[in-house]
Amino acid sequence: MMSIEEIQELVRPNIRILSPYSTARDEFDGRVGVFLDANESPYPSGWNRYPDPRQKNLKSVIASMLGVSIREVFLGNGSDEAIDLVFRIFCTPGRDNVVAISPSYGMYSVSADINDVELRKVLLNADFSLPSDRILAACDNCTKAVFLCSPNNPTGNIFPRETVCRLLEEFRGIVVVDEAYIDFSGGDGMLRDIEKYHNLIILRTFSKARGMAALRLGMAFSNPYVISLMSMVKYPYNINAETQRIALETLQRPVDGQVSEIVEQRKMLEDALTRFSCVRKVWPSRANFILVEVDDADRMYDFLISRKIIVRNRTKMDLCRNCIRITVGLPEENGKLLKAIEDYEKGYIR
Numbered sequence: 001m002m003s004i005e006e007i008q009e010l011v012r013p014n015i016r017i018l019s020p021y022s023t024a025r026d027e028f029d030g031r032v033g034v035f036l037d038a039n040e041s042p043y044p045s046g047w048n049r050y051p052d053p054r055q056k057n058l059k060s061v062i063a064s065m066l067g068v069s070i071r072e073v074f075l076g077n078g079s080d081e082a083i084d085l086v087f088r089i090f091c092t093p094g095r096d097n098v099v100a101i102s103p104s105y106g107m108y109s110v111s112a113d114i115n116d117v118e119l120r121k122v123l124l125n126a127d128f129s130l131p132s133d134r135i136l137a138a139c140d141n142c143t144k145a146v147f148l149c150s151p152n153n154p155t156g157n158i159f160p161r162e163t164v165c166r167l168l169e170e171f172r173g174i175v176v177v178d179e180a181y182i183d184f185s186g187g188d189g190m191l192r193d194i195e196k197y198h199n200l201i202i203l204r205t206f207s208k209a210r211g212m213a214a215l216r217l218g219m220a221f222s223n224p225y226v227i228s229l230m231s232m233v234k235y236p237y238n239i240n241a242e243t244q245r246i247a248l249e250t251l252q253r254p255v256d257g258q259v260s261e262i263v264e265q266r267k268m269l270e271d272a273l274t275r276f277s278c279v280r281k282v283w284p285s286r287a288n289f290i291l292v293e294v295d296d297a298d299r300m301y302d303f304l305i306s307r308k309i310i311v312r313n314r315t316k317m318d319l320c321r322n323c324i325r326i327t328v329g330l331p332e333e334n335g336k337l338l339k340a341i342e343d344y345e346k347g348y349i350r
């Protein structure tokens with residue numbers, strides 16, 4: 001188990017000594033007053049005032065819904081912001097490195113490239129399980145973080161808690177577990193473990209089950225020290241006022257009904273896809289998408305495009321030859337997909 005002092009030693013020296021930008025309204029908490037501090041327009045337009053840089057209301061609702069402290073919550077402009085902050089906080093460009101599983105979410109390597117940080121890819125096992133030993137073997141003294149994604153995109157599988165805990169115990173650096181799809185998994189994920197493992201950062205998002213991809217709102221959960229670093233390095237007003245307002249509003253409405261319909265439709269699709277002879281394998285999924293190995297991914301992808309059905313061709317990714325990733329849609333959309341694959345199988349040329 002890593003102590004907070006050990007986490008502190010992982011932080012880039014320039015970030016460790018950073019003092020936070022204090023925003024105009026940091027010292028005053030009230031809603032009403034005469035605000036002559038931030039050079040805003042005094043004319044009410046609905047948006048003339050800067051938003052709350054600490055997102056206090058939204059964070060406190062999220063914290064109580066998930067049973068964590070508000071000091072353990074970071075909100076970002078999508079989880080993508082939180083991913084980028086991990087690099088900016090912990091990795092000295094041109095020197096440090098991170099390790100990430102492959103195939104997985106593309107943003108980890110995009111962020112690594114942008115920050116001039118080496119990303120060491122470790123292939124999943126052939127059954128997409130976590131190769132803990134090879135991950136540990138890929139790490140050296142300059143490895144600041146390991147990126148995991150569970151349920152993993154695009155493979156759809158979840159990594160057992162015990163396996164991830166072993167990594168948290170044996171790796172002396174940050175372990176990021178991206179749980180963007182956790183709501184579809186039927187499990188609780190690893191949020192509870194941030195208390196015990198100070199090197200754990202959990203990522204979640206409003207973009208998938210919450211249905212708010214357009215608003216750009218992601219969450220990171222970790223111990224208060226790591227969260228304070230993220231809050232210090234982020235842009236002060238990273239979550240705009242409308243996003244904060246609409247997110248608060250939509251949290252009043254449960255999405256359980258939508259999530260269970262998607263899980264039912266996923267099962268339906270898995271069963272239906274298995275019956276096609278052009279389908280070689282349907283990987284079991286704990287997310288809102290299914291990875292399917294087909295006879296010829298490029299050909300099927302083009303055929304589906306010709307039917308105005310857009311799926312994700314993953315054939316070029318590690319371990320994903322001839323695989324396409326299909327997002328579970330509305331029942332009628334899934335029906336159209338199955339009809340189109342039926343036509344593809346019959347050899348229709350468009």
Ligand SMILES: *Cc1c(COP(=O)(O)O)cnc(C)c1O
Nearest residue numbers: 078079080105153180205207218
């Ligand atoms: C979709 C997705 C996200 C969401 O990113 P946002 O920036 O919050 O929209 C994060 N991680 C993974 C693995 C994803 O597939």
